[in-house]
Amino acid sequence: MVISAIAQGLLWAVLGIGIFTTYRILNFPDLTVEGSFPLGAAVAVTAIVNGLPPVLAMVLAVLAGMSAGLVTGLLYTKGKVPVILAGILVMTALHSVMLYVMQRPNLSLLNHPRIFNGLAFLPNYFDAVVVGLVVVSLVIGLLLFFFYTSLGQAYIATGDNEAMARSFGIQTDRMKIIGLVFSNGIIALAGSLIAQNNGYADVNGGTGVIVIGLASLIIGEVAFKDVTLGERLISIVIGSILYQLLLLGVIRLGFDTTYIRLFSASILAVCLMIPQIRQVLKLDTLIRKEG
Amino acid sequence: MTTLLTLEQVTKMIQNESDKNTTILDHIDLTIRKGEFVTVLGGNGAGKSTLFNSISGTIELTSGKLYIKDKEVTRLPEEKRARHIARVFQDPKMGTAPRMTVAENLLLAMKRGEKRYLLPRKLKAQRDSFQNLCASVGNGLEKHLDTPTGHLSGGQRQSLSLLMAALTNPELLLLDEHTAALDPKTAKRLMELTQEVIEDNHLTCLMITHRMEDALKYGNRLIVLENGRIKLDLNAREKAQMTLEDLFVLFEEEKAQLI
Numbered sequence: 001m002v003i004s005a006i007a008q009g010l011l012w013a014v015l016g017i018g019i020f021t022t023y024r025i026l027n028f029p030d031l032t033v034e035g036s037f038p039l040g041a042a043v044a045v046t047a048i049v050n051g052l053p054p055v056l057a058m059v060l061a062v063l064a065g066m067s068a069g070l071v072t073g074l075l076y077t078k079g080k081v082p083v084i085l086a087g088i089l090v091m092t093a094l095h096s097v098m099l100y101v102m103q104r105p106n107l108s109l110l111n112h113p114r115i116f117n118g119l120a121f122l123p124n125y126f127d128a129v130v131v132g133l134v135v136v137s138l139v140i141g142l143l144l145f146f147f148y149t150s151l152g153q154a155y156i157a158t159g160d161n162e163a164m165a166r167s168f169g170i171q172t173d174r175m176k177i178i179g180l181v182f183s184n185g186i187i188a189l190a191g192s193l194i195a196q197n198n199g200y201a202d203v204n205g206g207t208g209v210i211v212i213g214l215a216s217l218i219i220g221e222v223a224f225k226d227v228t229l230g231e232r233l234i235s236i237v238i239g240s241i242l243y244q245l246l247l248l249g250v251i252r253l254g255f256d257t258t259y260i261r262l263f264s265a266s267i268l269a270v271c272l273m274i275p276q277i278r279q280v281l282k283l284d285t286l287i288r289k290e291g
Numbered sequence: 292m293t294t295l296l297t298l299e300q301v302t303k304m305i306q307n308e309s310d311k312n313t314t315i316l317d318h319i320d321l322t323i324r325k326g327e328f329v330t331v332l333g334g335n336g337a338g339k340s341t342l343f344n345s346i347s348g349t350i351e352l353t354s355g356k357l358y359i360k361d362k363e364v365t366r367l368p369e370e371k372r373a374r375h376i377a378r379v380f381q382d383p384k385m386g387t388a389p390r391m392t393v394a395e396n397l398l399l400a401m402k403r404g405e406k407r408y409l410l411p412r413k414l415k416a417q418r419d420s421f422q423n424l425c426a427s428v429g430n431g432l433e434k435h436l437d438t439p440t441g442h443l444s445g446g447q448r449q450s451l452s453l454l455m456a457a458l459t460n461p462e463l464l465l466l467d468e469h470t471a472a473l474d475p476k477t478a479k480r481l482m483e484l485t486q487e488v489i490e491d492n493h494l495t496c497l498m499i500t501h502r503m504e505d506a507l508k509y510g511n512r513l514i515v516l517e518n519g520r521i522k523l524d525l526n527a528r529e530k531a532q533m534t535l536e537d538l539f540v541l542f543e544e545e546k547a548q549l550i
Binding site: 146148149150151152153154156157160161163164165166167168169170171172 | 347349369370371373374377378380384385386387388389390391395398399400402403404405407408409410411412455
């Protein structure tokens with residue numbers, strides 16, 4: 001079971017990393033997530049059911065997610081629609097897009113190949129661990145490469161200080177669009193992975209995923225402070241695994257899984273309040289005195 | 292001297308709550324020549340910051356035209372004008388990216404107005420020159436090349452902002468009360484650095500200031516704004532004859548008129 005939780009953590013970590021590229025770097029919450037995640041699942045599953053190899057299906061899923069991000073980005077930058085609203089609009093519209101893609105509310109992968117199949121010789125759950133590790137490493141590697149290019153630095157500066165970025169000739173609107181496109185591509189990739197792991201895609205598969213993604217992000221941040229960009233990305237993966245282990249622990253304790261979302265939300269709420277709780281209880285100063 | 296910046300009947304109006312138009316810039320005509328260092332004085336609400344925002348393209352004009360050299364830039368967005376115009380803001384927080392290091396900020400500034408490609412940023416190749424540049428300021432900035440600028444003192448951040456603004460020898464440098472948020476000693480040192488940077492790089496500069504003594508001491512032209520108009524425009528010779536007392540009298544008159 002622990003291996004299963006680690007596998008889940010690795011696969012969901014991709015979502016956390018996708019959210020990080022907008023939520024933390026550009027400093028705005030993008031609600032497109034709850035549409036692009038199940039969209040990635042729907043596109044990948046439909047493609048596989050129609051005979052495409054899983055890798056190609058995942059590429060299509062990423063492209064679909066990127067298009068969703070592009071629409072949100074254009075609404076936000078060119079249409080001047082507030083970013084939260086732009087995300088909600090796209091998320092809502094994607095529901096219909098998914099129904100169109102799948103032609104039904106959910107689609108099973110029963111008796112169809114999955115990305116994990118090539119690793120069937122491994123013991124249970126280890127196939128997902130390997131796939132998760134490979135995908136997470138690839139995504140982190142590509143993102144780090146991007147962040148340390150001239151374009152990537154301009155992207156980070158846009159989120160850090162938009163007025164300053166513009167005063168140095170950085171086209172901040174373009175940076176925001178790039179961010180939303182990349183982020184939603186990564187998120188759709190996460191959706192395609194989770195769908196293959198679950199064995200199906202569902203139009204309602206996006207509900208609450210933003211909480212799961214943010215939870216891995218915030219747990220990673222609470223656990224590791226003052227780290228480099230690369231370490232930060234890895235901390236999201238660790239946060240995601242910790243989160244899945246927490247869920248596993250709670251289920252083991254006999255918590256009714258019907259109400260699991262209440263628990264997910266509570267974990268995130270507590271993690272978000274930790275800095276405030278620390279301050280109120282003056283835990284930091286206590287620890288320092290003892291040290 | 293060649294003309295660098297021309298403002299033709301530049302006007303900015305805004306609507307307030309009662310739908311009345313307030314004129315912030317009132318048909319301003321102004322020509323800045325290459326090599327001029329203009330100090331800009333004016334009371335609160337005189338339109339100094341709006342003037343800068345209009346020049347840099349942060350706000351759109353209600354009417355009027357703006358030229359850089361012979362090219363009209365009235366409709367050119369801020370990020371395109373940035374190729375010609377650099378700016379240092381009053382608030383030390385506004386001039387740098389707080390989570391990026393000093394060296395990363397300088398690298399961003401080095402690419403002012405250039406296209407930013409998906410190619411490695413090549414920070415290492417610039418480190419030595421950044422190190423020397425920061426050391427020239429003399430406030431310990433060179434020891435913080437890898438420190439996020441959010442952790443620097445206000446004075447260090449403002450001198451970094453100034454270095455960044457001047458790094459690519461912009462055609463026009465706008466200083467928007469860039470010493471106002473600093474303590475007197477740090478402000479004085481930054482003003483000396485400013486003078487040095489402008490002289491060494493032969494920059495053309497417009498500087499808003501609240502300190503009348505700075506407005507007299509620095510620069511070779513003085514402009515006084517009042518109610519969105521240029522009330523006084525002194526050339527180097529006239530400016531040299533101006534005393535602090537004259538300026539005080541001028542501003543007292545203004546106050547008296549308001550009452």
